[in-house]
Amino acid sequence: MSPPPDPTLRLRVDAQALADNWRALDALSGAASAGAAIKADCYGLGTDRCLPAIRDAGCEQFFVAHWSEVAAAARHVDPAQIAVLHGPMRDDEVAYAREAGAVPVINSLAQARRWSEGGGGTCHLMIDTGINRLGVAPGELTDPAIRALDIDILMSHLACADEDSAMNARQLSRFADCRSAVSHRRASLANSAGISLGEDFAFDLTRPGLSIYGGIPREELASEIRAVAGIEAAVIQMRSISAGESVGYNAAFTATRDMRIATVSLGYADGFLRARGPGTSLAHRGRALPLLGKVSMDMVVVDCVAAPDLREGDWLSVPFDLGEAARSSGLSQYELLTVLGSRLKT
Numbered sequence: 001m002s003p004p005p006d007p008t009l010r011l012r013v014d015a016q017a018l019a020d021n022w023r024a025l026d027a028l029s030g031a032a033s034a035g036a037a038i039k040a041d042c043y044g045l046g047t048d049r050c051l052p053a054i055r056d057a058g059c060e061q062f063f064v065a066h067w068s069e070v071a072a073a074a075r076h077v078d079p080a081q082i083a084v085l086h087g088p089m090r091d092d093e094v095a096y097a098r099e100a101g102a103v104p105v106i107n108s109l110a111q112a113r114r115w116s117e118g119g120g121g122t123c124h125l126m127i128d129t130g131i132n133r134l135g136v137a138p139g140e141l142t143d144p145a146i147r148a149l150d151i152d153i154l155m156s157h158l159a160c161a162d163e164d165s166a167m168n169a170r171q172l173s174r175f176a177d178c179r180s181a182v183s184h185r186r187a188s189l190a191n192s193a194g195i196s197l198g199e200d201f202a203f204d205l206t207r208p209g210l211s212i213y214g215g216i217p218r219e220e221l222a223s224e225i226r227a228v229a230g231i232e233a234a235v236i237q238m239r240s241i242s243a244g245e246s247v248g249y250n251a252a253f254t255a256t257r258d259m260r261i262a263t264v265s266l267g268y269a270d271g272f273l274r275a276r277g278p279g280t281s282l283a284h285r286g287r288a289l290p291l292l293g294k295v296s297m298d299m300v301v302v303d304c305v306a307a308p309d310l311r312e313g314d315w316l317s318v319p320f321d322l323g324e325a326a327r328s329s330g331l332s333q334y335e336l337l338t339v340l341g342s343r344l345k346t
């Protein structure tokens, strides 16, 4: 079979910006080293595209959420450098961890026992200091099941690092107290936003994700972090409509004058959700082409009055300033990245 024809939709990932962002976060981590959260296919941007750049920038510790994410990461880095945040829920996951050489993050006494009974070995330990999702309680650290572990990274996760909340100091002090209760080689608390909270939060290892990929969860990071992702979509049809005709589902836009419009190969299946539609423009050589009507699964329609020379096959750029897109759509910067669809990555 010959390869499929060129796509009409593309994601550009700026590997230099990825590397620069990781280095900036590593520098901001002070004496600590930065790792990298690479879960959810590197926050939707693609593990094969992103991970080599992050690794070559100097990163040596990587975090995925699921066991199913290990294989894609292990194509690029030593499996011993991959931590699996969800930990081993079942015995087959323990067996898989040992075979693949990836390192589980233990999140409960049950996971600790399961890991030790399956043969054990180096693991990481998540302590819950207040987010109440995963992790052992500080009071459980003296349990024999925890004492039996060989812990590399002792970690906890901040609930409110993107806010100036009293919760941050509370979690910091709980985490600091836990450090003396259990032996470990490295301690880690801060995510991207947590890195901006100051060196007290950095410990030995920070765990940025969002900001490596261009997200800015706190103003302090705005001058350090550059955009990484860009999306371009092709015009697949030019049309002319008359005053009174409508466009798209539910006839949400009705023309008040005769106009040229373009149908573009981008839809909500690609992660351009309906929440991003209203008030948004695509661009052609700097000219803004406002969206008309609703976002369809595979298409959007734009007003081409500003670009009379536009033709089928021309490429339009899709606005992807994460901060601006988050403000205007009500989605988080995390969601805007992780919803990007697979057709962008062909």
Ligand SMILES: *Cc1c(COP(=O)(O)O)cnc(C)c1O
Pocket: 037, 039, 085, 157, 190, 191, 192, 193, 207, 208, 209, 210, 211
């Ligand atoms: C996702 C995740 C991170 C990265 O957080 P960002 O806010 O994306 O920097 C760090 N630690 C844990 C436990 C996570 O789940």
